[in-house]
Amino acid sequence: MVMEKTMGNTPVIEITDLNKWYGNFHVLKNINLRVYSGEVIVICGPSGSGKSTLIRCINRIEEHQAGTIRVKGMELTNRMKNIAGIRREVGMVFQQFDLFPHLTILENLTLAPCWVRKMSKKKAESLAMEHLDRVQLRDQALKYPGQLSGGQQQRVAIARALCMNPEILLFDEPTSALDPEMIKEVLDVIQQLAGEGITMICVTHEMGFARKVADRVIFMDTGEIVEENDPETFFTHPQWDRTEAFLSQIL
Amino acid sequence: METATLTPLGLKTFVPRPDKAPPLVASGIIGWMRINLFNTSFNSVLTVLALAFLCKVLPPLVSWAFLDASWLTPSPEHEGACWAFIVNKFRVLMVGLYPGEQLWRPMAVAVIMGILSVVTVARKLSTRLLILLWYTLPVGLFFIINGGFGLPKVEQSLWGGLMLSMGLAVIGILLSLPFGILLALGRRSRLAVVRTLCTGIIECVRGVPLITILFMASVMLPIFLPQGVNINNLLRVQIGMILFSSAYIAEVVRGGLQAIPVGQFEAAGSLGLKPWQTTVFVVLPQALRHVVPSLIGRCVALFKDTSLVIIVGLLDFLGMVKASSQDPKWLGYDAEAYVFCAFVYWIICFSMSRYGQSIERRNQW
Ligand SMILES: Nc1ncnc2c1ncn2[C@@H]1O[C@H](COP(=O)(O)OP(=O)(O)OP(=O)(O)O)[C@@H](O)[C@H]1O
Ligand SMILES: [Mg+2]
Numbered sequence: 001m002v003m004e005k006t007m008g009n010t011p012v013i014e015i016t017d018l019n020k021w022y023g024n025f026h027v028l029k030n031i032n033l034r035v036y037s038g039e040v041i042v043i044c045g046p047s048g049s050g051k052s053t054l055i056r057c058i059n060r061i062e063e064h065q066a067g068t069i070r071v072k073g074m075e076l077t078n079r080m081k082n083i084a085g086i087r088r089e090v091g092m093v094f095q096q097f098d099l100f101p102h103l104t105i106l107e108n109l110t111l112a113p114c115w116v117r118k119m120s121k122k123k124a125e126s127l128a129m130e131h132l133d134r135v136q137l138r139d140q141a142l143k144y145p146g147q148l149s150g151g152q153q154q155r156v157a158i159a160r161a162l163c164m165n166p167e168i169l170l171f172d173e174p175t176s177a178l179d180p181e182m183i184k185e186v187l188d189v190i191q192q193l194a195g196e197g198i199t200m201i202c203v204t205h206e207m208g209f210a211r212k213v214a215d216r217v218i219f220m221d222t223g224e225i226v227e228e229n230d231p232e233t234f235f236t237h238p239q240w241d242r243t244e245a246f247l248s249q250i251l
Numbered sequence: 252m253e254t255a256t257l258t259p260l261g262l263k264t265f266v267p268r269p270d271k272a273p274p275l276v277a278s279g280i281i282g283w284m285r286i287n288l289f290n291t292s293f294n295s296v297l298t299v300l301a302l303a304f305l306c307k308v309l310p311p312l313v314s315w316a317f318l319d320a321s322w323l324t325p326s327p328e329h330e331g332a333c334w335a336f337i338v339n340k341f342r343v344l345m346v347g348l349y350p351g352e353q354l355w356r357p358m359a360v361a362v363i364m365g366i367l368s369v370v371t372v373a374r375k376l377s378t379r380l381l382i383l384l385w386y387t388l389p390v391g392l393f394f395i396i397n398g399g400f401g402l403p404k405v406e407q408s409l410w411g412g413l414m415l416s417m418g419l420a421v422i423g424i425l426l427s428l429p430f431g432i433l434l435a436l437g438r439r440s441r442l443a444v445v446r447t448l449c450t451g452i453i454e455c456v457r458g459v460p461l462i463t464i465l466f467m468a469s470v471m472l473p474i475f476l477p478q479g480v481n482i483n484n485l486l487r488v489q490i491g492m493i494l495f496s497s498a499y500i501a502e503v504v505r506g507g508l509q510a511i512p513v514g515q516f517e518a519a520g521s522l523g524l525k526p527w528q529t530t531v532f533v534v535l536p537q538a539l540r541h542v543v544p545s546l547i548g549r550c551v552a553l554f555k556d557t558s559l560v561i562i563v564g565l566l567d568f569l570g571m572v573k574a575s576s577q578d579p580k581w582l583g584y585d586a587e588a589y590v591f592c593a594f595v596y597w598i599i600c601f602s603m604s605r606y607g608q609s610i611e612r613r614n615q616w
Contacts, residue, residue: 060520091521098512101537115528116524161521164522
């Protein structure tokens with residue numbers, strides 16, 4: 001599986017010797033990562049290991065201080081043009097959903113297409129309805145986020161990211177803020193997207209999901225990538241004691 | 252479930268208890284009074300004291316204001332209020348010394364503003380159109396009052412009364428809202444120059460009483476202005492009020508901005524929205540809704556503060572009330588004058604705050 005997708009391709013995300021500090025605190029240490037088109041990467045690791053920081057660097061919600069990040073060949077620098085270009089390619093779904101509470105579901109979905117992609121309102125709305133269908137929420141279009149359950153809100157957040165037609169989707173613990181009975185509906189949607197060939201990086205502690213959907217699992221600790229492998233090997237024969245200890249805690 | 256009959260299978264049958272009426276004390280007027288007025292002995296004492304106070308104060312007040320009042324003809328020996336004073340002075344109280352043959356102009360303006368207010372409160376038009384109307388109509392109305400475009404000019408020294416108060420307040424509110432929002436945004440800007448400038452303006456203005464600003468606008472500004480530049484007194488006072496009110500509105504809006512979680516900025520950014528788009532479409536609408544009560548409070552305060560222009564020689568509503576009560580032909584009617592004045596201020600301010608509450612109720616998204 002890994003071989004198929006990596007062979008002969010140039011990576012869509014290319015992270016080289018990435019380093020980041022918060023003040024004196026070294027959060028990300030020499031991160032090297034290549035992600036190929038259509039791959040699903042799951043990142044796991046203990047709290048505070050820098051998982052969120054890493055994926056937030058990829059669309060410049062956080063700034064890095066050393067190393068390079070390239071998305072589809074474009075390097076992330078302080079140039080607004082590059083940042084805007086990369087954000088067009090990269091969508092993100094957050095732990096707390098972060099929908100816009102003052103806008104209806106439909107308006108949440110059409111805001112960015114109208115203003116960033118300069119779509120007509122009508123076109124943006126039909127696109128939005130299409131994506132709401134995909135997450136099975138067509139009938140909720142005119143409600144406000146506060147009127148939906150957590151699982152529904154997270155599916156809206158996914159649809160909102162999809163409306164920008166990104167090639168890459170980043171998920172930061174998309175199910176951590178959800179009650180157990182809603183986790184499945186969100187994971188099902190993500191799995192379905194994975195099947196459709198969207199490149200995804202997903203920080204999650206749902207190991208069942210990782211096993212089923214991931215092409216590669218990455219384990220991070222204290223700001224480093226400790227281990228990186230296909231899910232089968234990762235879960236059955238971890239190479240490092242640290243990974244083993246982590247897995248024995250959460251499985 | 253006290254009596255349990257057994258089914259053939261040996262299970263107990265559940266029979267729900269019948270509903271009973273609630274205890275009598277909790278409903279009806281008596282129940283309400285028990286709960287709200289006499290629930291503790293301390294509250295009962297307070298209730299009785301308050302009733303006694305009302306019994307003492309209300310009857311004389313009612314008979315002064317209504318029963319013994321004379322309405323249309325002055326009668327100096329009369330016991331009660333003489334509202335004829337107000338009737339007689341009504342025109343100056345409303346429009347000051349605005350020439351009589353031109354009175355249709357302020358009347359037309361009042362009617363138009365009245366309709367606009369009713370339409371706004373009734374929400375008959377879309378918010379966008381309402382905002383557009385509020386920011387364009389007053390420009391035209393200004394020329395109706397002032398003259399121009401074929402209408403004879405009426406000197407601004409003749410303007411006064413409620414018309415002047417309302418004009419200062421409406422223009423003040425309409426302009427200090429956007430300036431206040433800009434100052435608040437500037438205070439959070441990433442550019443140090445903008446941030447320092449905005450913080451400086453806000454803190455300087457808030458550190459000074461409004462009266463001082465009005466004095467400076469009226470007396471000192473002409474000294475600093477280059478020779479030949481002549482801004483009239485009314486405009487200077489209006490600018491002073493806008494400056495003052497903007498600084499306070501900026502602080503109110505800043506409070507609302509601080510309540511927006513960083514997740515909102517990050518979500519908007521990750522969708523590719525530019526900073527200004529994030530501000531206009533995501534952050535400001537939420538921030539303003541958070542602070543509607545305080546914003547309405549600032550508007551009410553600004554309206555009441557217009558009464559301070561009397562100290563730089565403008566005769567607004569309160570000024571006209573004061574001047575009228577000193578008219579030698581109508582001495583001794585101060586009580587009527589100030590009661591009427593308070594009543595008018597109260598009606599206007601109360602309406603504003605009721606409107607504010609209705610916005611709040613509607614905004615619970
Ligand atoms: N803005 C910040 N300023 C200073 N330190 C920060 C900041 N954000 C995160 N950190 C620190 O950086 C480290 C990595 O944080 P990060 O959020 O990436 O961890 P994480 O792996 O996502 O953890 P979790 O599983 O709890 O979400 C943590 O030790 C955190 O305390
Ligand atoms: Mg995290």
